[in-house]
Amino acid sequence: MSEKSISPLTKSILELGPVVLFFVAYLWLRDRSFLIGGTEYSGFVLITAGFVPVIALSTFLLWRLTGSVSKMQLVTLVLVVIFGGLTVWFNDERFFKMKPTLIYAIFGAILGIGLLRGQSYLRLVMDEMIPLDQAGWMILTRRFCAFFFGLAVLNELIWRTMSTDAWVNFKTFGLTIAIFAFFLVQGKLFREHGTAQK
Known part of the structure; x- marks a missing residue:
């Protein structure tokens, strides 16, 4: 797929949107805890669980719209999935x-x-x-x-x-x-x- 250009605003939303959403969600849920399947999770862990698919989706959309994703973005995505998964799995x-x-x-x-x-x-x-x-x-x-x-x-x-x-x-x-x-x-x-x- 050849590289295509998109508007700077769309690109910024896709790149920075997940981080902004994480911050807003943290402000909203940071003092709360949730009982799921008999295990208590802090707001931070729950937000992390939601952040992983959000950043995966934003990276996918960026790839679909532009035809390319930088190596830096791919490394970041892989590490978010790994460490986000470990955070939720170990509740840590x-x-x-x-x-x-x-x-x-x-x-x-x-x-x-x-x-x-x-x-x-x-x-x-x-x-x-x-x-x-x-x-x-x-x-x-x-x-x-x-x-x-x-x-x-x-x-x-x-x-x-x-x-x-x-x-x-x-x-x-x-x-x-x-x-x-x-x-x-x-x-x-x-x-x-x-x-x-x-």
């Missing part, structure tokens, strides 16, 4: 809280392997979005590699030392702000190594 929210750590550690490791081989794997997935020369891609890849490992460590620190409320706020808003800030501080790199106007 810690599994789902560990998911971002593993996601960012995997992305960091993949970029690190590429760097050891003298390659920018980041360029393979973002080349059309960010026009940079080879030196710029290597610099950005090193920074992204460190950034991903930093997010993995930060997620571990937050979920292990803070409340579930704090972790949900970090996951919903903190990570988004961190990624936005990361791109903002790359302005000098984009100016010096950009190829769009060269």
Whole structure:
């Protein structure tokens, strides 16, 4: 299936919608517990059970509408299914809280392997979005590699030392702000190594 374009709004809804729904549902059910089949589940675990099919559906719709799904989205989906399933199966929210750590550690490791081989794997997935020369891609890849490992460590620190409320706020808003800030501080790199106007 060839890649097709969709409106930025539709794409944003499909990519960010599941996270927003998770946050809203958490605010609504966080203090409640539910007895299902003789087992008591917290609101968090129940929301996680609902989040898995929602993100699977949004990824499927994104694929149907555009004809492609990035490797990053596929890895995220697989880990959501695995860790979401473990959370529900063992009735233990810690599994789902560990998911971002593993996601960012995997992305960091993949970029690190590429760097050891003298390659920018980041360029393979973002080349059309960010026009940079080879030196710029290597610099950005090193920074992204460190950034991903930093997010993995930060997620571990937050979920292990803070409340579930704090972790949900970090996951919903903190990570988004961190990624936005990361791109903002790359302005000098984009100016010096950009190829769009060269």
